[in-house]
Amino acid sequence: SQQGEEDPQALSIQEGENATMNCSYKTSINNLQWYRQNSGRGLVHLILIRSNEREKHSGRLRVTLDTSKKSSSLLITASRAADTASYFCATAAFVGGTSYGKLTFGQGTILTVHP
Amino acid sequence: DSGVTQTPKHLITATGQRVTLRCSPRSGDLSVYWYQQSLDQGLQFLIQYYNGEERAKGNILERFSAQQFPDLHSELNLSSLELGDSALYFCASSLDGQGRQPQHFGDGTRLSIL
Numbered sequence: 001s002q003q004g005e006e007d008p009q010a011l012s013i014q015e016g017e018n019a020t021m022n023c024s025y026k027t028s029i030n031n032l033q034w035y036r037q038n039s040g041r042g043l044v045h046l047i048l049i050r051s052n053e054r055e056k057h058s059g060r061l062r063v064t065l066d067t068s069k070k071s072s073s074l075l076i077t078a079s080r081a082a083d084t085a086s087y088f089c090a091t092a093a094f095v096g097g098t099s100y101g102k103l104t105f106g107q108g109t110i111l112t113v114h115p
Numbered sequence: 116d117s118g119v120t121q122t123p124k125h126l127i128t129a130t131g132q133r134v135t136l137r138c139s140p141r142s143g144d145l146s147v148y149w150y151q152q153s154l155d156q157g158l159q160f161l162i163q164y165y166n167g168e169e170r171a172k173g174n175i176l177e178r179f180s181a182q183q184f185p186d187l188h189s190e191l192n193l194s195s196l197e198l199g200d201s202a203l204y205f206c207a208s209s210l211d212g213q214g215r216q217p218q219h220f221g222d223g224t225r226l227s228i229l
Contacts, residue, residue, distance in 0.1 A: 030214050042220040092214025099213035101146055102171050105158035
């Protein structure tokens with residue numbers, strides 16, 4: 001079963017607008033990662049935020065992490081048609097003092113950016 | 116290009132058959148992960164290898180097995196295939212095996228069971 005819940009499930013915006021996607025998770029984590037998947041292709045790593053970080057930036061991406069609420073958000077600013085894709089959050093668990101390599105994925109948000 | 120190579124890209128076979136999916140990790144990465152993506156289950160972790168040894172198991176059926184060879188490439192074997200095994204199978208690799216580094220995904224093998 002998927003640990004993460006993402007909302008919205010689908011988001012449709014115009015080019016130039018900002019897109020915000022949210023993710024919630026259930027277990028303690030070492031880090032949280034965001035990935036993009038273009039239709040039928042592999043996942044592309046976007047950004048990794050560690051459990052002791054609250055915010056991270058990479059180009060037009062901004063990720064926040066609230067470990068007390070077990071939630072994260074991904075903001076894409078000034079979106080482009082090329083940003084159209086599915087976006088997944090994924091967590092690497094940290095349980096009992098052990099970091100686990102496997103990722104647990106959310107259900108994903110389908111983002112459509114209209115030119 | 117992630118540097119992770121998966122073959123074949125597409126596989127069409129019948130129920131009851133056996134197939135082998137192959138993955139070459141990114142150069143320098145020691146850990147290989149297998150994931151299954153389907154419409155109803157989403158992305159599910161199957162199994163992880165690190166430097167030739169099994170490190171973790173997820174929702175992997177007994178009909179499925181995997182291994183990582185000395186040259187670090189990995190194979191996922193699926194046997195007694197059922198219609199429900201139709202899915203996209205991804206291989207990913209990372210430098211460490213403890214989730215501290217990003218994983219790099221191949222383009223997947225699309226398996227269709229007829």
